Amino acid sequence: MITRRNFLKNTVTGIAALSLPLAAFEIVDPKKLMASEAKNPSKVRWVFLIDTYKCTGCGFCVKACKLENEVPYDTNVTRTWVERYVITKDGVNHADTPDNGGRDGFTTARMNRGMGKFEEIKKEDIDKAFFVPKLCNQCENPPCVQVCPVGATYQAPDGVVLVDRTWCIGCGYCIMGCPYGVRFFHPVHHTAEKCNFCYHRITKGLKTACVDACPFGARRIGNLRDPNDPVTKIIMTERVGVLKEEYGTKPQAFYLGLDREVK
């Protein structure tokens, strides 16, 4: 028999039960939780920080990179290079890079217009001018890796994109796929070549050759997973920019003082 007391009691418990979300009944499996956290078990995520205010275009980074990584010194291919941006008062952006990527620095005010042509720019006409070092962005979503048909290029657990020279067939898809143009064919190995943050150095606790060679501290490398890393602190708390964000590649080379003219 339904008494008033029982009716009210059941109504209250019924409403309470209905208001519980379904998720409350799900049994939490600690192993599953651990697995989702261990998706990327690496304690390291290498990132780069470039301060364009500090860069003087000396090119010591390019020189050190070529010698450290055995990229033939007198060829025009290089894993890292320095670009010069000169924006004149009429709003025109005169960007250039020496044919050797800035290996010997910028020792002239003449701008390299390619095909052996040069351009003189008067000092008075310059609105702003600066140097921007470029290197592989070690993207979180590297398009160069997606297009490799043979699994020769891949992202290491610490975020660095590497090329397996024994496995690369030289199809060149990755060179076409990189929106930043950092890949090229190695003139000796005839395989795809790119900056790998001096993988042999950073995994031994050293800095990359270009970071060590930079006299002005314009280039820095850090571990994004370490909250006490000075580079991480800057990336987290200061205004940094990345290149071609709209491509969705999530580049991991961060720039201080990036201008909208920089491409």
Added chain:
Amino acid sequence: MKSHVLRPLFAFLGIVALILLARLVLVPKDFGAYDRGYMYSWHRLGNEEDWKNVKVKYQGKEYCKDCHTDKYDSIAKTPHKIIQCENCHGPAIDHPSDPPKLAIDKSRGQCLRCHYPLPYPSSGRALIKGIDPDKHNPDTECSSCHNPHNPMEGLR
């Protein structure tokens, strides 16, 4: 009737078996999709070690300190202290055993990397004193007057 229908099937199965056998032999044992699946980490695991084993060539200025203490100390007192020894002296590699002698870059171009005047506003380059290489003792090595480890020594 039976055999001429089945013969191409046997040939097909044979080719498939051959391809599978070739794959077994040719694909390294450690080849597979790792942390980030086929899209980003499909590779031969051993290649990570291959890259880690590349020889380090630039050793850093602390490597030079113990033998070339005088040079290390003298440059440390000048504005040139920010420049690594190997930027001019070349990578040490296994010096002094290999190479026993390093080739020093004494060219004017080496100094002009920083000291060619480019007064670019908002760039660090504008803060460095420069010279006009066509007017400032052309045809002379900079180091014949300036000691690179102490550039204004005896000149002020």
